[in-house]
Amino acid sequence: xxxxxxxxxxxxxxxxxxxxxxxxxxxxxxxxxxxxxxxxxxxxxxxxxxxxxxxxxxxxxxxxxxxxxxxxxxxxxxxxxxxxxxxxxxxxxxxxxxxxxxxxxxxxxxxxxxxxxxxxxxxxxxxxxxxxxxxxxxxxxxxxxxxxxxxxxxxxxxxxxxxxxxxxxxxxxxxxxxxxxxxxxxxxxxxxxxxxxxxxxxxxxxxxxxxxxxxxxxxxxxxxxxxxxxxxxxxxxxxxxxxxxxxxxxxxxxxxxxxxxxxxxxxxxxxxxxxxxxxxxxxxxxxxxxxxxxxxxxxxxxxxxxxxxxxxxxxxxxxxxxxxxxxxxxxxxxxxxxxxxxxxxxxxxxxxxxxxxxxx
Amino acid sequence: xxxxxxxxxxxxxxxxxxxxxxxxxxxxxxxxxxxxxxxxxxxxxxxxxxxxxxxxxxxxxxxxxxxxxxxxxxxxxxxxxxxxxxxxxxxxxxxxxxxxxxxxxxxxxxxxxxxxxxxxxxxxxxxxxxxxxxxxxxxxxxxxxxxxxxxxxxxxxxxxxxxxxxxxxxxxxxxxxxxxxxxxxxxxxxxxxxxxxxxxxxxxxxxxxxxxxxxxxxxxxxxxxxxxxxxxxxxxxxxxxxxxxxxxxxxxxxxxxxxxxxxxxxxxxxxxxxx
Amino acid sequence: xxxxxxxxxxxxxxxxxxxxxxxxxxxxxxxxxxxxxxxxxxxxxxxxxxxxxxxxxxxxxxxxxxxxxxxxxxxxxxxxxxxxxxxxxxxxxxxxxxxxxxxxxxxxxxxxxxxxxxxxxxxxxxxxxxxxxxxxxxxxxxxxxxxxxxxxxxxxxxxxxxxxxxxxxxxxxxxxxxxxxxxxxxxxxxxxxxxxxxxxxxxxxxxxxxxxxxxxxxxxxxxxxxxxxxxxxxxxxxxxxxxxxxxxxxxxxxxxxxxxxxxxxxxxxxxxxxxxxxxxxxxxxxxxxxxxxxxx
Numbered sequence: 001x002x003x004x005x006x007x008x009x010x011x012x013x014x015x016x017x018x019x020x021x022x023x024x025x026x027x028x029x030x031x032x033x034x035x036x037x038x039x040x041x042x043x044x045x046x047x048x049x050x051x052x053x054x055x056x057x058x059x060x061x062x063x064x065x066x067x068x069x070x071x072x073x074x075x076x077x078x079x080x081x082x083x084x085x086x087x088x089x090x091x092x093x094x095x096x097x098x099x100x101x102x103x104x105x106x107x108x109x110x111x112x113x114x115x116x117x118x119x120x121x122x123x124x125x126x127x128x129x130x131x132x133x134x135x136x137x138x139x140x141x142x143x144x145x146x147x148x149x150x151x152x153x154x155x156x157x158x159x160x161x162x163x164x165x166x167x168x169x170x171x172x173x174x175x176x177x178x179x180x181x182x183x184x185x186x187x188x189x190x191x192x193x194x195x196x197x198x199x200x201x202x203x204x205x206x207x208x209x210x211x212x213x214x215x216x217x218x219x220x221x222x223x224x225x226x227x228x229x230x231x232x233x234x235x236x237x238x239x240x241x242x243x244x245x246x247x248x249x250x251x252x253x254x255x256x257x258x259x260x261x262x263x264x265x266x267x268x269x270x271x272x273x274x275x276x277x278x279x280x281x282x283x284x285x286x287x288x289x290x291x292x293x294x295x296x297x298x299x300x301x302x303x304x305x306x307x308x309x310x311x312x313x314x315x316x317x318x319x320x321x322x323x324x325x326x327x328x329x330x331x332x333x334x335x336x337x338x339x340x341x342x343x344x345x346x347x348x349x350x351x352x353x354x355x356x357x358x359x360x
Numbered sequence: 361x362x363x364x365x366x367x368x369x370x371x372x373x374x375x376x377x378x379x380x381x382x383x384x385x386x387x388x389x390x391x392x393x394x395x396x397x398x399x400x401x402x403x404x405x406x407x408x409x410x411x412x413x414x415x416x417x418x419x420x421x422x423x424x425x426x427x428x429x430x431x432x433x434x435x436x437x438x439x440x441x442x443x444x445x446x447x448x449x450x451x452x453x454x455x456x457x458x459x460x461x462x463x464x465x466x467x468x469x470x471x472x473x474x475x476x477x478x479x480x481x482x483x484x485x486x487x488x489x490x491x492x493x494x495x496x497x498x499x500x501x502x503x504x505x506x507x508x509x510x511x512x513x514x515x516x517x518x519x520x521x522x523x524x525x526x527x528x529x530x531x532x533x534x535x536x537x538x539x540x541x542x543x544x545x546x547x548x549x550x551x552x553x554x555x556x557x558x559x560x561x562x563x564x565x566x567x568x569x570x571x572x573x574x575x576x577x578x579x580x581x582x583x584x585x586x587x588x589x590x591x592x593x594x595x596x597x598x599x600x601x602x603x604x605x606x607x608x609x610x611x612x613x614x615x616x617x618x619x620x621x622x623x624x625x626x627x628x629x630x631x632x633x634x635x
Numbered sequence: 636x637x638x639x640x641x642x643x644x645x646x647x648x649x650x651x652x653x654x655x656x657x658x659x660x661x662x663x664x665x666x667x668x669x670x671x672x673x674x675x676x677x678x679x680x681x682x683x684x685x686x687x688x689x690x691x692x693x694x695x696x697x698x699x700x701x702x703x704x705x706x707x708x709x710x711x712x713x714x715x716x717x718x719x720x721x722x723x724x725x726x727x728x729x730x731x732x733x734x735x736x737x738x739x740x741x742x743x744x745x746x747x748x749x750x751x752x753x754x755x756x757x758x759x760x761x762x763x764x765x766x767x768x769x770x771x772x773x774x775x776x777x778x779x780x781x782x783x784x785x786x787x788x789x790x791x792x793x794x795x796x797x798x799x800x801x802x803x804x805x806x807x808x809x810x811x812x813x814x815x816x817x818x819x820x821x822x823x824x825x826x827x828x829x830x831x832x833x834x835x836x837x838x839x840x841x842x843x844x845x846x847x848x849x850x851x852x853x854x855x856x857x858x859x860x861x862x863x864x865x866x867x868x869x870x871x872x873x874x875x876x877x878x879x880x881x882x883x884x885x886x887x888x889x890x891x892x893x894x895x896x897x898x899x900x901x902x903x904x905x906x907x908x909x910x911x912x913x914x915x916x917x918x919x920x921x922x923x924x925x926x927x928x929x930x931x
Contacts (some may be wrong), residue, residue: 050531050535051533051534051535052531071534071539072531072534072535073535073536073537073538073539074537075532077535078535078536079531079532079535081528083526083528085526085528085529085532086532087529087532087533087547087550087551088534088551089550089551089553098533098536098538098546099536099537099538102537102538102542103537110429135460143532146532146536147535147536150536150537216578284523299610363923373741373743373744373745375737375741376737376741376743376744376745376748376749377745379733379734379737379745379749380745380749380752381749383749383752383753384752385676386806387752387755387756387806388752389771389777390764390767390768390770390771390777391759392766393761393767393770393771393776393777394763394766394767394770397770403773405779405780406780406784407780408780408781408784427847436814448664448665448668449665451661452661452662452664452665454661455657455658455661455662456662458660459655459657459661460655460658461655461657461659461662461673462655462659462868463659464658465926465927467662467666468926469919469922469923469926470666470669470670470674471665471669472918472919472922472923473673473674473861473919474669474673475668475863475918476863476915476916476918476919477673477677477863477908477911477915478866478883478904478907478908478911479863479864479865479867479868480867480868480869480883480884480887480888480904480907481867481883481903481904481905481908481911482673482676482677482885482904483906484680484887484891484900484903484904485676485677485679485680485901485905486672486673486676487677487897487900488676488679488680488683488763488897488901489672489675489679490902491897492817501860504672505672507668508668508669508672508673511665511668511669515665531900534806562658566888569760569761569762571762571869572779572869572884572888573868575888575892576888576891576892579892586760586762586870589762589763589766590762590870590873590874593765593766593769593874594874599770602766603766603770606763606766609762610759610760610763613758613759613760614758616758617755617758
């Protein structure tokens with residue numbers, strides 16, 4: 001029912017630009033995640049949508065209505081804060097009922113809606129509790145109920161799980177995703193944790209320095225990062241720098257034929273796209289460490305020029321420290337100045353002078 | 361004295377005991393003496409215990425017209441000063457804590473001026489101005505001079521209280537549809553409430569006991585309880601009048617003690633004086 | 636209205652004229668009172684004691700100051716005030732510092748009791764204290780009674796001597812001294828002291844090399860605050876002190892109220908300002924500095 005449209009949003013503080021020419025369309029019932037390191041402007045964007053910051057320029061529309069200059073209390077948005085920001089002088093019921101009372105609903109109506117909201121977040125019967133009697137996770141649920149009870153068109157979540165421990169965080173994000181899909185509420189979610197974004201979002205917006213790097217579904221983002229930054233930010237990635245000369249990426253350990261202009265470039269290889277084989281060659285790469293994660297083993301490999309790569313191998317493989325190995329890659333991407341030059345599933349191998357196996 | 365750094369919990373804290381005993385003697389004994397005198401009818405010199413206890417002097421003190429008059433003037437003055445002070449200072453404190461405007465820091469520090477000069481000298485300088493304005497020996501003259509004395513307490517402590525309120529709480533209230541005034545009334549004020557209440561209470565009590573300004577400006581028409589008490593002491597009227605008055609006078613302070621103790625212990629109070 | 640409302644909630648990024656004006660309006664009355672009833676009277680007092688209306692119009696004259704410093708009685712009053720203030724400041728530090736140190740580092744159950752006792756005088760108005768001290772240390776007071784009861788001779792009473800106000804003022808100012816010193820000590824972290832102990836510093840060295848240098852500032856602020864309060868204190872010196880010489884507080888009151896001599900009262904006030912100028916300036920400066928470091 002609700003669409004959010006952001007057009008060339010810009011926010012400058014005294015000397016710095018926090019958000020620079022940001023545009024985004026969020027469809028009805030969609031959950032979009034703003035992901036980025038701290039200082040990337042993701043919270044500022046969310047706070048501008050909520051009305052807590054004024055954009056320097058640009059426009060925010062909700063269902064076609066321009067809300068850019070509206071104060072927070074006049075916007076059809078509901079925000080859940082990182083610190084939950086519950087009102088500690090009111091009990092749970094009054095926290096949730098506050099917004100309803102402002103809308104002069106009848107007592108019975110308020111009671112019914114609050115009960116419903118508490119039920120929704122799994123806290124039925126907690127109305128009479130004081131907020132400080134609740135655990136961190138329960139407090140955040142109350143904050144969610146407080147926003148949802150007003151049936152906002154857009155739900156805004158500002159790193160809502162940041163203060164919770166890992167285990168609780170994972171459980172709560174499933175619940176929130178569940179509630180969001182049941183209600184079909186258009187949601188914008190800010191986080192700096194990629195797990196959270198990958199687990200919850202329909203689409204992810206990766207931000208850096210106030211600018212949008214890429215907007216895509218989680219699987220696309222992981223498999224097809226459009227910039228070097230996104231490639232490094234989402235999941236684990238190995239990078240190798242070298243020059244492209246005459247249509248060939250010339251790294252001492254990896255060469256690759258690519259049809260791009262000559263110049264410096266960065267080769268990006270996922271650990272799971274690399275494969276190891278024992279090698280007898282004296283100038284092959286060496287294993288420096290193998291860490292067993294149970295489901296897989298992560299092997300650190302040092303190349304001849306000192307560059308280090310991470311390689312994911314099967315849990316039954318055994319690799320010794322100091323062992324010489326040969327690497328092969330099944331997929332790659334090549335970047336120059338943060339832009340994607342080429343990508344592909346071509347086999348790339350460590351050069352050992354003679355043979356080249358195609359492993360893919 | 362410094363051994364207690366390590367404060368090995370097993371050892372008995374002799375120094376704490378010594379401090380406690382000394383302080384009890386020095387601080388509690390004079391007050392106990394006054395309390396005893398208030399309920400004494402006869403206590404001649406060499407006797408350690410009064411010869412005769414009784415409430416006779418309570419009757420006598422409470423039947424004096426000047427006592428009642430002074431009490432009502434004191435209460436009226438303190439109530440007026442506290443109400444005015446809260447009315448003008450609390451909004452200002454909110455502005456200092458939450459808004460930006462030109463000269464903010466300078467104005468905020470300007471309230472220090474009331475503590476940066478020897479107080480009585482300042483009172484005399486103000487009295488000289490009031491002399492020209494014919495405010496000497498008037499109720500409102502005393503109100504004004506006592507009001508000045510409350511400004512710093514009523515600005516600095518509430519500012520700290522407002523600043524301690526989480527901004528996100530206010531934003532969350534805006535988010536669910538409350539206007540700025542409603543947010544202040546329903547969220548900010550209740551959150552800062554206990555500290556502000558303590559500040560108001562301390563203002564009332566300190567005004568109630570304020571002696572110098574009331575005497576300098578009010579004399580002889582406006583005679584407050586402390587001023588009356590000084591008269592009693594000076595004129596050497598019956599000893600017990602002073603004692604009974606002391607006990608009565610101490611009631612507001614006792615109430616303040618109960619309520620404000622929490623705030624004062626936390627150190628935010630000492631910050632109000634710049635420590 | 637909606638616009639300014641939005642702005643007031645919107646962090647501090649948009650300098651809006653409307654909002655600045657609103658802030659200024661809210662602080663206007665208290666700031667005006669400070670200007671009218673503190674700043675202006677001080678300047679008026681200084682100017683009106685230096686520019687006096689003479690037979691041929693207003694002219695510059697230091698006559699009232701010359702009178703003050705040539706009058707033996709005024710000089711004796713000033714000397715008594717300076718003596719009382721310094722004695723009280725020293726005594727307060729000697730009493731307050733050990734208590735503050737104890738409160739900072741003790742974890743025993745006596746600490747709460749000691750703190751309550753030390754703060755208690757804050758809730759005893761000076762007028763009640765004056766009366767209580769007369770009954771306790773005055774002639775034939777409780778101290779005399781107790782000495783007599785155990786067969787000892789009476790002590791000379793400090794009542795109506797310069798020591799009377801000293802005892803009262805130390806009693807009265809103890810709570811704030813302890814609170815301010817404790818607040819200063821709170822800034823010294825326990826690990827930094829444990830580290831010093833760890834490298835072999837004894838208690839005295841720890842106090843001298845670790846604690847004292849770091850609380851120098853709060854000691855100075857405490858002293859400044861006490862000096863400003865004691866220099867022109869009124870009730871305790873008036874009730875407990877000698878009638879002649881008298882401290883500046885009672886002296887000014889008598890000059891103003893009993894002798895109807897505002898000019899000389901103002902002169903005495905300005906002289907008190909000058910003698911306390913250093914402490915006042917230091918007090919304001921150090922708080923302004925704290926304030927800035929907190930807000931940035």
